[in-house]
Amino acid sequence: MTCRFLLSDLEHGIFTARYAKEACLQQLSKAIGSLILLQYTKMKRKLAKPFRESGIAREEFFVTSKVWTSELGYEKTKIAFENTLSRLGLDYLDLYLIHWPVNAQLNAESWRAMEELYNDGRIRAIGVSNFSEEDLLALFETAMIIPAVNQVEFHPFYQREELHKFLDVNKIKLEAWYPLANGSEALFSNPVLNKIAKAHGRDVSQIILRWHMQKNVIAIPRSSNNSHIKNNISIWDFELTVAEMNEIEKLDTGKELYERF
Ligand SMILES: NC(=O)c1ccc[n+]([C@@H]2O[C@H](COP(=O)([O-])OP(=O)(O)OC[C@H]3O[C@@H](n4cnc5c(N)ncnc54)[C@H](OP(=O)(O)O)[C@@H]3O)[C@@H](O)[C@H]2O)c1
Numbered sequence: 001m002t003c004r005f006l007l008s009d010l011e012h013g014i015f016t017a018r019y020a021k022e023a024c025l026q027q028l029s030k031a032i033g034s035l036i037l038l039q040y041t042k043m044k045r046k047l048a049k050p051f052r053e054s055g056i057a058r059e060e061f062f063v064t065s066k067v068w069t070s071e072l073g074y075e076k077t078k079i080a081f082e083n084t085l086s087r088l089g090l091d092y093l094d095l096y097l098i099h100w101p102v103n104a105q106l107n108a109e110s111w112r113a114m115e116e117l118y119n120d121g122r123i124r125a126i127g128v129s130n131f132s133e134e135d136l137l138a139l140f141e142t143a144m145i146i147p148a149v150n151q152v153e154f155h156p157f158y159q160r161e162e163l164h165k166f167l168d169v170n171k172i173k174l175e176a177w178y179p180l181a182n183g184s185e186a187l188f189s190n191p192v193l194n195k196i197a198k199a200h201g202r203d204v205s206q207i208i209l210r211w212h213m214q215k216n217v218i219a220i221p222r223s224s225n226n227s228h229i230k231n232n233i234s235i236w237d238f239e240l241t242v243a244e245m246n247e248i249e250k251l252d253t254g255k256e257l258y259e260r261f
Contacts, residue, residue: 052089063090066099066129067114072106077113081122096123097151100130104138115145127151127175133166151175154217156208157187159252168216179212179219180205181257192251196244203231210235211248 071080096114101107114126127149150167154160154176167174181187193204209232212219223229
């Protein structure tokens with residue numbers, strides 16, 4: 001769900017707008033079939049208060065956060081994790097990721113810390129983000145636990161077939177950031193996607209997110225717009241045909257959109 005990214009973004013201070021929190025909590029509410037819509041009057045970086053006040057039980061939240069590159073290393077990762085939990089006012093995370101690989105040694109040290117936290121029941125699943133096949137192979141040298149997910153850029157214009165196959169073979173779930181290509185006009189106006197959307201009486205975003213689902217990829221779209229959020233989570237009652245899936249596969253450009261820091 002979007003809130004995974006929103007949580008992570010708030011942690012890193014990318015989003016501070018109150019709309020991010022509202023969108024996240026609205027999604028949480030919808031995910032458990034409730035109609036709670038929360039409004040906030042003050043902008044706050046921390047999510048602890050809105051979480052607490054939402055009335056939504058902790059087990060209904062799926063909270064992901066990430067270890068940033070400057071926090072890699074055994075001790076630093078443990079400290080970063082405790083800081084994250086205390087800022088959020090939570091006592092466990094559902095998923096904790098290494099945000100970007102730095103080098104094999106630091107990745108491995110952080111991973112060891114995360115494995116311990118996992119074994120202690122402080123995190124329900126651990127994973128990585130932006131790891132290549134080489135980064136993962138290096139991690140496998142010392143890892144006791146295989147990452148649950150690898151969160152990477154993935155959308156119809158960047159389909160990463162080789163990496164996807166490698167992850168499948170190793171039972172690592174591909175989790176897509178930029179599933180809607182960052183809201184790219186080129187994607188939303190694409191004739192193939194619009195044709196398929198028309199055939200199903202759906203929006204282009206729904207076709208794209210359904211495509212992710214049928215490819216066995218977890219999409220985590222971001223939106224602060226209520227009607228977009230509603231559409232984005234209404235993709236369970238239709239199916240793309242094999243021919244449509246193949247048509248979308250042909251849209252791959254092999255090029256990432258994201259410009260690295
Ligand atoms: N793991 C990583 O290393 C990494 C790296 C870079 C970025 N990211 C994450 O990726 C996210 C940024 O990607 P993103 O969120 O831009 O990707 P996205 O989910 O592909 O695109 C979001 C954009 O799509 C629009 N949108 C969403 N639903 C829509 C709909 N139904 N119809 C029309 N437009 C719609 C949103 O606008 P509205 O708000 O108006 O709906 C927003 O502008 C951030 O959360 C960031 O943290 C992660």
